[in-house]
Amino acid sequence: MVSILAVVGLTYLFIALIALAGLAIGRDPSGFRAITGYSDPLSYQSIGASIVVISMIIISSMGQYINSASISGRLESLLAAPVRISTVVIATSIPMIIFGLITFTLSSLPIVYKAISNYGLHVVLIATAILGLGMIPIFVLGLLISLAIAKIGSPIALNLAQAVIFTFSGSLYPVTILPEILGFFSKSLPIIYIADSLRSLLITGNPDLGGLPTLLLITIAYGSIGGFLYRRFSRTLRSGGVLA
Amino acid sequence: MIDTMTNKAVEAHDLVKRYVTKKRKGLFGGERIYIDALRGISFSFDRGSVFGLLGPNGAGKTTTVKILATVLTPDSGDAYINGYSVVKEPERVRENLGVVFSVDRGFYGRLTGFENLVYYGMLYGMSKSDASRRATELLELVDLSDSRHRLYEEYSLGMRARLAVAKALIHDPDVVILDEPTIGLDPVSSRKIRDVLLRLARSGRSIMITTHNMWEAEIMCDRVAIIYKGRIAVEGRPDDLKARLDGRRYIEVELLENPQGSLNGAEIIMSSGNTYIARIEAGVDIARSLEEILKQAKEKGLRVASIRVKEPSLEDVFVEVVGDSSKI
Numbered sequence: 001m002v003s004i005l006a007v008v009g010l011t012y013l014f015i016a017l018i019a020l021a022g023l024a025i026g027r028d029p030s031g032f033r034a035i036t037g038y039s040d041p042l043s044y045q046s047i048g049a050s051i052v053v054i055s056m057i058i059i060s061s062m063g064q065y066i067n068s069a070s071i072s073g074r075l076e077s078l079l080a081a082p083v084r085i086s087t088v089v090i091a092t093s094i095p096m097i098i099f100g101l102i103t104f105t106l107s108s109l110p111i112v113y114k115a116i117s118n119y120g121l122h123v124v125l126i127a128t129a130i131l132g133l134g135m136i137p138i139f140v141l142g143l144l145i146s147l148a149i150a151k152i153g154s155p156i157a158l159n160l161a162q163a164v165i166f167t168f169s170g171s172l173y174p175v176t177i178l179p180e181i182l183g184f185f186s187k188s189l190p191i192i193y194i195a196d197s198l199r200s201l202l203i204t205g206n207p208d209l210g211g212l213p214t215l216l217l218i219t220i221a222y223g224s225i226g227g228f229l230y231r232r233f234s235r236t237l238r239s240g241g242v243l244a
Numbered sequence: 245m246i247d248t249m250t251n252k253a254v255e256a257h258d259l260v261k262r263y264v265t266k267k268r269k270g271l272f273g274g275e276r277i278y279i280d281a282l283r284g285i286s287f288s289f290d291r292g293s294v295f296g297l298l299g300p301n302g303a304g305k306t307t308t309v310k311i312l313a314t315v316l317t318p319d320s321g322d323a324y325i326n327g328y329s330v331v332k333e334p335e336r337v338r339e340n341l342g343v344v345f346s347v348d349r350g351f352y353g354r355l356t357g358f359e360n361l362v363y364y365g366m367l368y369g370m371s372k373s374d375a376s377r378r379a380t381e382l383l384e385l386v387d388l389s390d391s392r393h394r395l396y397e398e399y400s401l402g403m404r405a406r407l408a409v410a411k412a413l414i415h416d417p418d419v420v421i422l423d424e425p426t427i428g429l430d431p432v433s434s435r436k437i438r439d440v441l442l443r444l445a446r447s448g449r450s451i452m453i454t455t456h457n458m459w460e461a462e463i464m465c466d467r468v469a470i471i472y473k474g475r476i477a478v479e480g481r482p483d484d485l486k487a488r489l490d491g492r493r494y495i496e497v498e499l500l501e502n503p504q505g506s507l508n509g510a511e512i513i514m515s516s517g518n519t520y521i522a523r524i525e526a527g528v529d530i531a532r533s534l535e536e537i538l539k540q541a542k543e544k545g546l547r548v549a550s551i552r553v554k555e556p557s558l559e560d561v562f563v564e565v566v567g568d569s570s571k572i
Binding site for chain 1: 261263264310313314315316317335338339341343345346349350351352353364367368369411
């Protein structure tokens, strides 16, 4: 409970800072609308900031999973238990996803309240479902980073990954302003689809589900790559690879 | 699967394990270094007995434990836990085996001792209620009932060691392997661990320990094997191994001055303040050897606090097999 409140508090602080930046863009409302398609910069930035914060928390927690399990000696105990590590990882993901949903709701309370008032509860429920779905590829992304850390042997991979994801998430500014190749990179991350869908739902009440098939494809792709790499990693681990 | 009706708790056949590591050369280059941790070791022990795997640092003890626990796969060879192959049937092995890899690792610091045990119980397929019941029993066994609701990070090293033993028993395995279970513990904590292990052995469980502590191996183990540089040097009952030393006996003399080469053939094995314990290999005629030592001490003006005849110990066997301390 303390963790959730702490995260929510920090998220509001972050939103405030990001919203200030949004207001700077929004000094020219027509310019902001032309770039983003939205005329409410505060709501636009708030939703984006909340999603980024939750994503960073999940990526950070999962990114350190293998490293911290190895250092603490828990990884050996897991390997010696008659349970697949993938089962443990998936079981770990469920409370993390629930944590993400609760934190987003609390940190976006004003927007959620406004959306319910204007458009009805169903809009918020659809948004929650999309957010929950979107947490899955973010979770897998965190695990892929944890594999990279295990391979490189340094947690610097996490810092670099977080910096890149934060910058190119598409949550804090529209990716259309980026050069094409960087825009393509942004579109390979799941966060942009979550942000676009939630903004459309919560700000306008219109479900823009055009990005949903892509989000599903990304989820499947990340999951497949993650599963393949994880199996390889598991074999390497047992042949004497990365145990601390 | 070899034979689940076998009376062997553990059998290892020609286990080989080589680690490959990289040595950096310059900025981008690297050189592969091969470390032969195990060079074909074989050993076994019966169900219901206590087995000790002794060896110096880097001999291959921990690698052996990890292979038996299916945490590592051997490059060649196989091992069987209660008849199940670690290579072909790792899942069955994990169900039958409890392991302590390290006495102070493997737990969640922010969970209590009780919660940690319940977590591991559920990992082993127990329901929450069964795991809770079992955790309560085990905390009683290892004398941690009073600390069950304290966070793991608040536990002392001795408490952590006992919790580690409890964790290894959570799923009631037939075979328990402990890698240096008393390392770093004070004498009281070590004794508590030994008492628990001996009680388990008396209840019919098969136990394997790795240890540096020869005295501990001598009092606890029915059979021991000494591993050195990835090979089993000797294996057998402690008494049989000591008999290899051809009835060699030693005389230990406690002196109140440093003998400094004054006593022929003496080796200082311990010193504390102004007290020195020297060890001399006794001749066939013990009485004559004692007389000779006392005579030398008197001639050199050395004061003798005590003198005793010692039978060869497992440590003597260890040193004999492994060589002098510069090899360790």
